[in-house]
Amino acid sequence: GENVEQHPSTLSVQEGDSAVIKCTYSDSASNYFPWYKQELGKGPQLIIDIRSNVGEKKDQRIAVTLNKTAKHFSLHITETQPEDSAVYFCAAEDTGNQFYFGTGTSLTVIP
Amino acid sequence: EAGVAQSPRYKIIEKRQSVAFWCNPISGHATLYWYQQILGQGPKLLIQFQNNGVVDDSQLPKDRFSAERLKGVDSTLKIQPAKLEDSAVYLCASSYRGVSYNEQFFGPGTRLTVL
Numbered sequence: 656g657e658n659v660e661q662h663p664s665t666l667s668v669q670e671g672d673s674a675v676i677k678c679t680y681s682d683s684a685s686n687y688f689p690w691y692k693q694e695l696g697k698g699p700q701l702i703i704d705i706r707s708n709v710g711e712k713k714d715q716r717i718a719v720t721l722n723k724t725a726k727h728f729s730l731h732i733t734e735t736q737p738e739d740s741a742v743y744f745c746a747a748e749d750t751g752n753q754f755y756f757g758t759g760t761s762l763t764v765i766p
Numbered sequence: 767e768a769g770v771a772q773s774p775r776y777k778i779i780e781k782r783q784s785v786a787f788w789c790n791p792i793s794g795h796a797t798l799y800w801y802q803q804i805l806g807q808g809p810k811l812l813i814q815f816q817n818n819g820v821v822d823d824s825q826l827p828k829d830r831f832s833a834e835r836l837k838g839v840d841s842t843l844k845i846q847p848a849k850l851e852d853s854a855v856y857l858c859a860s861s862y863r864g865v866s867y868n869e870q871f872f873g874p875g876t877r878l879t880v881l
Contacts, residue, residue, distance in 0.1 A: 661808075687868060698770070698857050698872030699809065744808050752797070753822060754870065756808030 657682040657749045661757025668735050669765050676760045678745035679727040687748040690719060690730050692741045693759075699744055703730070735764045768792065770873035772858050778879045784846035787876045791839070791860030797821075799870065800833055800843050801857040809857055815841065848880045 658681040668674050680688075686707040691699035705712045705719045705728065712719050716735075721728040732739055745757040771790040779785050791798050796817050801809035812831065814821040817838035826833065830849070835841040845852055855875040861868050 659808075689869070691872075696874070698859075698874050700872065701869055704869070746808075748868065751822065752868065753811055753814060754799070754809075756810070758808050759806070 657685055657747055657753075657755040659745060659747050659755045659757045661745050661760060663760060664758065665761045665763075667763045667765060670735060670737060672735055674730075674732045674735055674739070674762055674764075676730045676743055676745070676762075677727060678729070678747075678757050679725075680747040680755075681726065682747070682749055683723075683726060684750045685747040686750070688719070688721060688728050689746050689748075689754075690717075691744045691746065691756075693744060694741045702743075732762075735762075737764050737766050740764045770858055770860055770871050772856075772873035772876055774876055775874065776877050776879075778881065779848055780881050781850055782847040784844065785848055785878060786845075787843045787856050787858075787878075789841045789843070789858030789873060791841070791858070792862075792871055795860035795862050795871070796838070797861045797868075798835055798841050799859040799861075800841070801859065803855040803857055803875070805854070812843070812856075845878075848878075850880050853878055853880045 661678045689704035692702045693699045716733045718731040742759045746754045798815040800812045803809045812826045813823040813833045815835040833843045857875045858873045859870040861870045
């Protein structure tokens with residue numbers, strides 16, 4: 656089955672700086688890659704996603720890149736704000752429509 | 767539109783007791799997932815339903831866990847008997863699976879503590 660690895664596990668940045676979180680996956684047939692933000696006591700919330708036929712997608716301060724050949728994808732947050740502090744998860748959906756999650760990155764934005 | 771509802775939000779039980787969680791997905795969402803999220807880890811799929819049929823339950827510990835989705839809407843997840851290692855947050859998610867749209871929407875989760 657699919658295996659998703661995520662790095663780093665913790666990340667601290669100064670407000671206004673950029674944050675980058677990276678994930679790799681093992682199943683080359685996986686075709687959908689969402690990113691979730693999870694705040695304390697809440698369920699994960701989708702913030703951006705990308706499909707295997709697209710190399711990059713951007714939504715305001717958030718962008719995701721996908722390298723199918725290397726089987727890795729990354730989340731980029733620019734101009735970070737304190738409200739960006741949360742745990743971020745990457746995931747990959749396989750051809751059986753099952754989602755496999757990374758282990759999470761705890762992002763802290765220091766004011 | 768209303769989100770995914772789960773209850774209870776918190777549950778504390780002793781080992782060997784039983785517990786049940788309830789999930790009401792977003793109206794019209796045919797696919798429903800139950801995940802287990804252990805502290806410090808990502809969600810792990812336990813079972814996936816399409817309408818009222820099971821798509822995958824390969825990671826569900828069937829000797830103690832059971833789940834059902836009667837009438838293809840609400841779902842319940844049961845643990846009987848509970849073990850210490852079952853302490854986790856149990857997340858329910860639903861999605862409307864279209865040709866190019868399969869976003870999952872998560873509920874707030876049920877935090878289970880087994881003593």
